[in-house]
Amino acid sequence: xxxxxxxxxxxxxxxxxxxxxxxxxxxxxxxxxxxxxxxxxxxxxxxxxxxxxxxxxxxxxxxxxxxxxxxxxxxxxxxxxxxxxxxxxxxxxxxxxxxxxxxxxxxxxxxxxxxxxxxxxxxxxxxxxxxxxxxxxxxxxxxxxxxxxxxxxxxxxxxxxxxxxxxxxxxxxxxxxxxxxxxxxxxxxxxxxxxxxxxxxxxxxxxxxxxxxxxxxxxxxxxxxxxxxxxxxxxxxxxxxxxxxxxxxxxxxxxxxxxxxxxxxxxxxxxxxxxxxxxxxxxxxxxxxxxxxxxxxxxxxxxxxxxxxxxxxxxxxxxxxxxxxxxxxxxxxxxxxxxxxxxxxxxxxxxxxxxxxxxxxxxxxxxxxxxxxxxxxxxxxxxxxxxxxxxxxxxxxxxxxxxxxxxxxxxxxxxxxxxxxxxxxxxxxxxxxxxxxxxxxxxxxxxxxxx
Numbered sequence: 001x002x003x004x005x006x007x008x009x010x011x012x013x014x015x016x017x018x019x020x021x022x023x024x025x026x027x028x029x030x031x032x033x034x035x036x037x038x039x040x041x042x043x044x045x046x047x048x049x050x051x052x053x054x055x056x057x058x059x060x061x062x063x064x065x066x067x068x069x070x071x072x073x074x075x076x077x078x079x080x081x082x083x084x085x086x087x088x089x090x091x092x093x094x095x096x097x098x099x100x101x102x103x104x105x106x107x108x109x110x111x112x113x114x115x116x117x118x119x120x121x122x123x124x125x126x127x128x129x130x131x132x133x134x135x136x137x138x139x140x141x142x143x144x145x146x147x148x149x150x151x152x153x154x155x156x157x158x159x160x161x162x163x164x165x166x167x168x169x170x171x172x173x174x175x176x177x178x179x180x181x182x183x184x185x186x187x188x189x190x191x192x193x194x195x196x197x198x199x200x201x202x203x204x205x206x207x208x209x210x211x212x213x214x215x216x217x218x219x220x221x222x223x224x225x226x227x228x229x230x231x232x233x234x235x236x237x238x239x240x241x242x243x244x245x246x247x248x249x250x251x252x253x254x255x256x257x258x259x260x261x262x263x264x265x266x267x268x269x270x271x272x273x274x275x276x277x278x279x280x281x282x283x284x285x286x287x288x289x290x291x292x293x294x295x296x297x298x299x300x301x302x303x304x305x306x307x308x309x310x311x312x313x314x315x316x317x318x319x320x321x322x323x324x325x326x327x328x329x330x331x332x333x334x335x336x337x338x339x340x341x342x343x344x345x346x347x348x349x350x351x352x353x354x355x356x357x358x359x360x361x362x363x364x365x366x367x368x369x370x371x372x373x374x375x376x377x378x379x380x381x382x383x384x385x386x387x388x389x390x391x392x393x394x395x396x397x398x399x400x401x402x403x404x405x406x407x408x409x410x411x412x413x414x415x416x417x418x419x420x421x422x423x424x425x426x427x428x429x430x431x432x433x434x435x436x437x438x439x440x441x442x443x444x445x446x447x448x449x450x451x
Contacts, residue, residue, distance in 0.1 A: 038069045038113035038120035046109060046128040048101065053153040053281045055103025055132045062096040063123065066113040074114055076122070080106040101130040133277050137270040142435035144399060144428055148274070151397055152281050155371070165394045167282040171370040173362060173383060174275070176289035176296060178376035179401050180305070182266035184410045185219045186257040186451055189266070189299060190291040193250045194231050201246070202234075210234055219451060223290070228352045231292065232319040236347030240294055240321060243345065247298035257410065259445045264302050270436045271374075271401070272304045279308040283372070288315045288362060288383060290354045315361050318350035354379040359386035369396075376401040381425065388426055398427045405433040408440075410450050 043064035051057045061075060070092045077099060078085035088097055092113075101107065106129040113120040133152075134145035155165040177183035177190075186192065198206045198214035213230045221227075235243050251264035275285050287309055289296045293316030300309050324342040326335050351357055359382050362370065371394050373380075373387035384398035400422045403411030411432055419429035432439065 036069055036115065037118045038115050039066050040121040041066060041073070041111045041113055041123035044109065044111055044123045044126050046107075046126050048128065048130065051103075051130075051133065051280065053133075053149070053156045055130065055149070057101050057130060058098050059101040059107065059128060059130070060096055060098045061109050061111065061126075063111050065095055066120065069115040069118070070113045070120075071115050072113075074112050074119075076110045076112075078108045080108070101128070103130055103132045104135075105130050134270075134273060137273050137436065137438045139435050139437045142430075144430045144435055147397070147428055148277075148399075151372075151395075152278070152283075155395060156281050163395050165371055169368060169371065169394060170278075170281075170283040171286065171366060171368050172278050172283045172372035173286045173288045173370045173374070173387070174271075175375040175377075175380045175383070176287050176291060176299070178403065179374050179380070180267055180271050180275075180287070181299075181303075182268075182409070183376075184257065184403075184450070185217075185221065187255045187261070187263065187266055187410075189251070189263050190231065190295055191217060191221075191223065192255070192263065193247065193295070194234060196250060196253070197234055197246065206234055225349075225352055228317060229349045232345070232349040233347045235319060235345040238345055239324075240343045240345070243294050244298045247295045248302055251299065251302055256447060257450050258440070258447055261440065261444045264299065265440070265444060267303050267305065268401075268432075268436065269304075269438055269440065274374075275305045275308050278372070284313065285309050286313045286315060286362075286366065286370075288353065288358055290317055290352065290379065292317045292319055294319075315353065315365055317353040320346040320348040320350050322346050356382050358383035362386065369394075371396040373398045374401065375399075376403065384427060385425075399430055400427045401430045402432065404431055405436070405439070407433070408446060410446070 041063050045062050047060050047062075049058040049060070072092055073090045073094065075088040075090065075097050076085050077088070090097060106127060108125050108127050110122040110125045112122045133149055134142070138145040154160055154163045155170070158164050174180055177188060181189070195214045195217060198210050203211060210230055210233060213227070252262055255261050255263055279285055285305075285308055287296060287300055291299070293314060296316040297311045297314045300306060300314055301311065321343050322329075322332065323335065323337055324344045326332075327344070327346050329335065351361070353361060358380065362383065369389070369392050370387040371392070373384040373396075375381065375384055375398070380400075384400070387396045388398050402413045402415055402418050402422075403409060404413045404415040404418070405411045409432060415431050415433065419431070422429045
């Protein structure tokens with residue numbers, strides 16, 4: 001009896017011991033599992049490489065090293081428009097992964113460390129969006145932006161033997177006033193600069209004739225050869241540097257046609273975006289303006305396109321310049337420039353850079369036919385026709401900006417009429433109203449009255 005009771009007690013003790021062991025297993029095994037599971041990945045970052053012509057680019061994901069219990073890393077990449085995510089597995093020595101990002105796509109990326117069957121928690125997710133070129137300030141439906149993207153993609157593809165243009169021959173020319181920047185009266189940079197020069201800054205240095213000419217400029221004035229000669233005459237006796245400095249100084253003044261706009265702020269944001277896009281894809285951009293060259297250089301050098309168009313890539317109207325003290329000598333070969341000399345304006349106009357003068361001076365100064373040309377008026381058609389001439393050995397295109405936006409701008413052009421006219425001439429028309437998503441920085445708004 002006692003033996004059976006003793007045996008029963010021993011059995012009950014064993015059962016109790018097993019129960020206790022089972023009950024306390026999570027307490028002892030939990031930390032052990034946690035110790036063998038890799039830690040959560042930290043420090044994930046996503047970066048983009050230079051964007052290709054199509055807008056595609058390389059995306060690189062990087063993260064910090066997990067120090068213990070890691071045999072490999074797993075990267076999860078989910079494109080917003082895709083139903084499923086893709087997974088990439090990397091050795092533990094790899095702490096980055098590169099993949100091709102498609103233009104217009106948004107990607108979400110996560111990373112985790114793995115040790116056999118034990119998987120660490122996913123890192124915090126990171127997102128990156130690959131914007132299409134010409135979509136920041138251009139409308140999504142812009143036909144011109146779409147065509148430009150297609151053109152640049154085609155001519156920069158070295159595998160496309162028929163269309164490829166070597167980098168050295170990718171020349172793009174832009175008119176300035178009305179194409180890159182506002183040119184309506186009261187915001188037309190060089191015209192308003194001439195008025196201030198004669199009536200506010202140097203009334204004692206200019207003739208009564210010039211002052212009367214400045215007073216006579218009203219809305220609808222004609223920027224003809226006669227007026228260009230007066231602009232040249234106003235600078236007579238001034239050094240090139242002084243004229244440059246005055247142009248910079250004038251640019252900081254505000255125009256009454258817009259709220260919060262200085263004259264230098266008149267650049268169209270979509271066109272600035274276009275200049276950058278072309279420059280990023282190996283195009284050399286020239287500004288070919290009817291405004292005098294030194295003034296144009298001052299404007300460009302203080303504008304949003306300054307990093308893409310250096311002074312040597314500016315072509316403008318030419319006012320005669322000579323060495324001070326030799327203004328009346330016919331040939332500059334009859335004397336020498338020496339230390340301390342000053343280059344000054346003589347007051348004479350050499351050429352107004354409009355119409356046929358544009359291709360003539362492009363040939364003289366660039367020596368190559370452009371493959372892209374951008375203008376906004378009839379005075380630019382010679383330059384545009386020069387680019388798309390059948391003599392051009394490369395595929396070329398020309399675009400015409402039409403000022404048809406009278407809500408954000410002072411444009412009064414008729415889109416239907418002008419677009420039909422320019423299409424017939426072989427140009428791609430650009431509607432400021434329909435294709436410019438944003439024209440100026442947000443702080444700049446149209447004033448109640450233009451004049």
